[in-house]
Amino acid sequence: MMETSKSELEDSGRAQIDSEGGGDRVLRVDDIRKWYPLKRGFFETLVSRTPLNVKAVDGVSFDLKKGEIFALAGESGSGKTTLGKLVLRLVAPSSGSIFFQGRDITKLSDKQMKPLRRLMQIVFQDPFESLNPRMIIKEIVAEPLRVQRMTKSEAELEERVKDILTKVELVPPEEFLFRFPHELSGGQRQRVAVARAFVLNPVFVVADEPVSMLDVSIRAEIINLMMDLVKKSSASILFISHDIALAKHIADRVAVLYLGKIMEIGSSTDVVDNPLHPYTQALISAVPVPDPESKRTKDVISGEIPSPVDPPSGCRFHTRCPYAHERCVNEEPAVIEVEKDHFTACHLYT
Amino acid sequence: MPVLEVQELTTHYRILRGWVRATDNVSFKVEQGEALGIAGESGSGKTTVALSLLKILPAGGVIRKGKIIFNGQDLVPLSENQMREVRWKGISIVFQGAMNAFNPVIKVGDQIAEAIKVHEAGVTNSEVRERIAKLLETVGIEPSRADNYPHEFSGGMRQRALIAMALAANPTMLIGDEPGTALDVIVQAQTLKLLRDLKERLGLSMIMISHDLSIIAETCEKVAIMYAGKIVEYGDAVAIFKNPQHPYTQGLIKAFPSIKGEKVRLSSIPGQPPDLLHPPSACRFHPRCPYVMDICKKEEPLLEEHEKGHNVACHLY
Numbered sequence: 001m002m003e004t005s006k007s008e009l010e011d012s013g014r015a016q017i018d019s020e021g022g023g024d025r026v027l028r029v030d031d032i033r034k035w036y037p038l039k040r041g042f043f044e045t046l047v048s049r050t051p052l053n054v055k056a057v058d059g060v061s062f063d064l065k066k067g068e069i070f071a072l073a074g075e076s077g078s079g080k081t082t083l084g085k086l087v088l089r090l091v092a093p094s095s096g097s098i099f100f101q102g103r104d105i106t107k108l109s110d111k112q113m114k115p116l117r118r119l120m121q122i123v124f125q126d127p128f129e130s131l132n133p134r135m136i137i138k139e140i141v142a143e144p145l146r147v148q149r150m151t152k153s154e155a156e157l158e159e160r161v162k163d164i165l166t167k168v169e170l171v172p173p174e175e176f177l178f179r180f181p182h183e184l185s186g187g188q189r190q191r192v193a194v195a196r197a198f199v200l201n202p203v204f205v206v207a208d209e210p211v212s213m214l215d216v217s218i219r220a221e222i223i224n225l226m227m228d229l230v231k232k233s234s235a236s237i238l239f240i241s242h243d244i245a246l247a248k249h250i251a252d253r254v255a256v257l258y259l260g261k262i263m264e265i266g267s268s269t270d271v272v273d274n275p276l277h278p279y280t281q282a283l284i285s286a287v288p289v290p291d292p293e294s295k296r297t298k299d300v301i302s303g304e305i306p307s308p309v310d311p312p313s314g315c316r317f318h319t320r321c322p323y324a325h326e327r328c329v330n331e332e333p334a335v336i337e338v339e340k341d342h343f344t345a346c347h348l349y350t
Numbered sequence: 351m352p353v354l355e356v357q358e359l360t361t362h363y364r365i366l367r368g369w370v371r372a373t374d375n376v377s378f379k380v381e382q383g384e385a386l387g388i389a390g391e392s393g394s395g396k397t398t399v400a401l402s403l404l405k406i407l408p409a410g411g412v413i414r415k416g417k418i419i420f421n422g423q424d425l426v427p428l429s430e431n432q433m434r435e436v437r438w439k440g441i442s443i444v445f446q447g448a449m450n451a452f453n454p455v456i457k458v459g460d461q462i463a464e465a466i467k468v469h470e471a472g473v474t475n476s477e478v479r480e481r482i483a484k485l486l487e488t489v490g491i492e493p494s495r496a497d498n499y500p501h502e503f504s505g506g507m508r509q510r511a512l513i514a515m516a517l518a519a520n521p522t523m524l525i526g527d528e529p530g531t532a533l534d535v536i537v538q539a540q541t542l543k544l545l546r547d548l549k550e551r552l553g554l555s556m557i558m559i560s561h562d563l564s565i566i567a568e569t570c571e572k573v574a575i576m577y578a579g580k581i582v583e584y585g586d587a588v589a590i591f592k593n594p595q596h597p598y599t600q601g602l603i604k605a606f607p608s609i610k611g612e613k614v615r616l617s618s619i620p621g622q623p624p625d626l627l628h629p630p631s632a633c634r635f636h637p638r639c640p641y642v643m644d645i646c647k648k649e650e651p652l653l654e655e656h657e658k659g660h661n662v663a664c665h666l667y
Contacts (some may be wrong), residue, residue: 022369075534075536153534185622187622215392215561215623216562216602216605216606217605219618220618221620223616224615224616241534242534242535243607244535245608245609246607248607248613249616265369266608268613269613272609277393284609286535286536286538287539288538288562288567289564289568289608289609290564290591290606290608291567292568292570292571292587293588300540300543302540304505304506304536321361339597
């Protein structure tokens with residue numbers, strides 16, 4: 001039974017990729033896994049020999065088109081950050097493959113990766129920790145250019161830095177070049193982080209919760225800035241967020257992750273306005289609504305996300321699912337296309 | 351008579367370069383069984399208000415003016431010993447950061463027991479144990495888990511245990527400082543539901559402090575919007591969310607992505623919150639306000655009634 005469901009899963013994954021046409025695909029991830037082995041004490045290893053792994057990402061397939069904003073939504077512990085690091089090859093996958101611009105990069109060495117790194121960049125969550133406090137803004141933004149030897153002269157380098165600072169609206173750039181990160185506000189720091197990611201004109205950027213540390217009133221500025229840069233440079237963004245409401249507004253497509261697996265994937269409006277998977281439904285109904293008259297969340301699913309060391313059998317959500325039945329415990333649901341370009345992994349639809 | 355009435359509360363922090371004006375002339379009321387939400391960005395002074403109510407300000411924090419009338423008694427002139435009677439029994443607080451609020455080397459039950467023993471002289475150990483079991487049950491935790499250490503609890507359970515601890519001495523008022531933030535959405539929704547249930551069941555008065563307007567909309571009947579240490583809009587939650595009057599409130603509501611409705615480009619409030627050491631003159635929002643007029647720079651707008659139960663401090667009205 002497991003065998004068939006697994007091959008079905010792969011087939012449907014491929015069908016989805018094929019249906020979207022080849023050439024403009026920036027990234028394709030195929031059945032990727034990342035298991036972190038658990039360190040155990042000496043005596044424990046004597047008692048039991050079965051190795052324990054934290055299954056952070058456990059068989060995920062998706063693809064990313066040129067100029068597309070693709071959001072990964074999920075609770076903490078769902079594996080979204082690990083997935084972001086995997087596709088940049090910042091961590092090595094345990095199995096599966098990653099194709100970047102049609103080329104298999106799963107097994108490339110660090111040296112072989114280096115020329116590709118100028119095409120892929122990341123914006124981290126916390127602008128207070130991701131910028132070196134001892135470097136001035138000019139050096140922070142210039143570092144990728146130096147590492148990749150992109151400029152011939154110091155003057156050209158400064159020109160590029162000023163140019164990108166203008167694009168992220170840190171104007172006039174001369175005023176920011178020689179400042180240190182602690183002299184900037186949170187929003188300005190995150191602009192520097194965005195500038196550093198876009199200074200090499202990447203084709204693919206991972207944004208790992210880029211606004212969750214910022215105040216609400218300035219969040220939108222950073223989001224809009226990133227969206228404009230994406231439009232201008234037709235780069236693709238993998239946007240990692242725990243906030244599915246935000247994902248709806250900025251992403252073209254959304255994938256909902258739970259315990260290292262994709263539960264639902266589709267266009268952002270389809271997934272949020274018409275969620276198919278019970279987990280997505282629970283997630284959306286749990287989002288607080290800024291309207292005191294709206295029906296208050298009466299039914300909240302109970303429990304919390306289980307441990308990724310020993311995830312539940314069958315469908316991983318069955319321990320919390322209001323519709324769980326016997327089949328969910330025994331058999332892992334395959335990812336199937338329920339509506340056009342709207343996929344889910346749930347036995348309710350098979 | 352309201353349970354709590356705060357009049358012109360002004361709390362400043364003394365630093366080497368002068369006074370940081372964290373809250374200035376803040377006034378509000380909380381009735382019996384009512385929940386007030388205090389919303390604002392970081393640095394708006396909302397946590398300072400909460401800490402002032404219990405007089406647990408960090409070093410340098412001074413209440414320079416104002417009255418905090420709780421059950422008919424002004425708390426501002428009270429001594430530290432007298433305040434101990436108010437804390438926990440009268441007003442208790444659930445701090446933000448559920449993950450770090452417990453002592454990691456003491457069992458959860460023992461930490462709750464400490465709160466009970468300190469506030470009630472002469473309770474027997476068996477009584478305390480009974481009370482703990484009841485408290486944990488109230489917040490939906492298996493009573494046998496009292497013998498666990500905090501690390502054996504999940505994030506949601508720690509948040510619940512923290513609420514149980516705040517309820518240990520049967521307070522009349524509960525302050526929640528960013529309850530549920532740093533938790534996942536589903537666990538956050540569970541926590542908010544619990545707080546709503548407790549308020550109904552125990553007739554608690556609550557003050558909810560959050561930067562997230564939607565959390566306040568979910569739990570409170572009244573809202574105070576704070577900006578740079580001042581309340582800019584105050585009143586009935588429905589009126590404020592349906593018909594926000596202050597340009598800051600309008601901007602804040604628009605900046606929130608709503609899960610319902612059409613996909614839109616998010617809007618933001620240009621600029622950044624001011625430095626409270628040297629706050630802008632008159633209306634503190636004027637450097638960021640889209641409707642700024644000359645009078646906004648010269649004269650401070652007062653919090654005035656715009657319609658019944660809806661006050662706003664803005665020269666537009």
